Amino acid sequence: MLLKKIEIFKYRLPLKNPLHLGDYKLERREGALIALQTEDGFCGWGEAAPLPGFPGWSPNFLNHNIQKLIGGLTNMPLEKLRLSLESRKDFSPAIFFALHSAVLSLASRTAGVSPHQLLSPVAPSSLSLCALIDGSPEARIRGVAKAASQGYKTIKLKVGRDDLKTDIETIEHVLDKLSPLMKIRLDANQAWSLEETLQFCNAIPTEQIEFLEEPTWDSYQLPMIQEKTGIPCAVDETLQQLSHCLYKDESEGADPQIIKLRAMAEETKVWVWKPSLCYPPHLLGMKGSNPIVLSSAYESGVGTAAILYYAAAFSESRFAAGIDTYSRLAEDVLTDMLPIIDSPTISLRSIDSLRGSVKMNSLKPYPLCVT
Structure with a gap:
């Protein structure tokens, strides 16, 4: 089966509340959808939506990949394209994700199975979801109580945005009220020093902490933090940095910085993979069987379903899958929103029929022209 047509569309979706990312204030989520069509008329959708301020983003990120999209993919057999994506890093992570998920969608349709079954025949048909709680200390406490009442078993809390004493008191309050069966993920977004991280970890009960994500700006300290505190550490921004280095790398991964960064990441207990911002761990050359936690970055329903x-x-x-950023969108490119908002679990069958139902009137065609 040959790939006969590639179309690209841009979208702009309003957010329920403004999103602050470093120096950027976003009131809309902007990205692109890539539609791949075969000679038999099957169509697969993928989403490319890097975030402003993150490695690899630029206002013209599509232009940097457009020549390769047009020149190298049309009239390629679908299976050849699928296999080639298992090893190529000449596309940015966002474009790679769009292509990989679109090809996966096409391949699953032709095979008559759901995409996750094509990736792994033993993949479960339903998933637990993680609630994302942010805001003021009071808002986080209320948010945790609401999520617990809705049946969530895993909650992710943002820390590092208040003073350390306030964060410690907030987490202590949350853990004191929480069922012992629930797990907490803590994400500091590299806000703390090593000393602050150790002080925080030594001050809170740790039994229900599933992992601590990127607490310090110096990610090389994470293995030591794990050893001193007993709390598993997760890498997220570090994997994004490694992806960016590999995308720009011409040394076939032999650059000393890449080798050192990869070796450190392999020592952490959990790998958080945001497909819009990061290559999959196997493309990063990561070795080991560390748990992979999937996480979203405010994608539309197309990317979130993938x-x-x-x-x-x-x-x-x-x-649990961390896709609660989807709930921050006021609208979607899909005709119906995915049934995952305020829901602690999801049946993948319930999204199979929605993932290709794109509202074409919400999209703007992107001109495909080789210059």
């Missing part, structure tokens, strides 16, 4: 399929295949039922 992340859920990846979560079923790569996280299985061990870790």
Whole structure:
């Protein structure tokens, strides 16, 4: 089966509340959808939506990949394209994710199975989801109580945005009220020093902490933090940095910085993979069987559905999928929103029929022209 047509569309979706990312204030989520069509008329959708301020983003990120999209992919057999994506890093992570998920969608349609089953025949058909709680200390406490009442078993809390004493008191309050069966993920977004991280970890009960994500700006300290505190550390921004280095790398991965960064990341206990911002761990050259936790970055329903399929295949039922950023969108490119908002679990069958139902009137065609 040959790939006969590639179309690209841009979208702009309003957010329920402004999103602050470093120096950027976003009131809309902008990205692109890539539609791949075969000679038999099957169509697969993928989403490319890097975030402003993150490695690899630029206002013209599509232009940097457009020549390769047009010149190298049309009239290529679908299976050849699928196999080639398992090793190529000449596309940016966002474009790679769009192509990989679109090809996966096409291949699953022709095979008559759901995408997660094509990735892993033993993948579960339903997933647990993680609630994302942010805001003021009071808002986080209320948010945790609401999530617990809705049946969530895993909650992710942002820390590092208040003073250390306030964060410690907030987490202590949350853990004191929480069922012992629930797990907490803590994400400091590299806000703390080593001393602050150790002080925080030594001050809170740790039994229900599933992992601590990127607490310090110096990620090389993470293995030591794990050893001193007993709390598993997760890498997220570090994997994004490694992806960016590999995308720009001409040394075939032999650059000393890449080798050192990869070796450190392999020592952490959990790998958080955001497909819009990062290559999959195997493309990063990561070795080991560390748990992979799938996480979203404010994608539309097209990208979020793909992340859920990846979560079923790569996280299985061990870790809840972190796709709650989807709930921050006021609208979607799909005709119906995915049934995951305020829901602690999701049946993947419930999104199979929605992932290709794109509202074409919400998209703007992107001109495909070779210059």
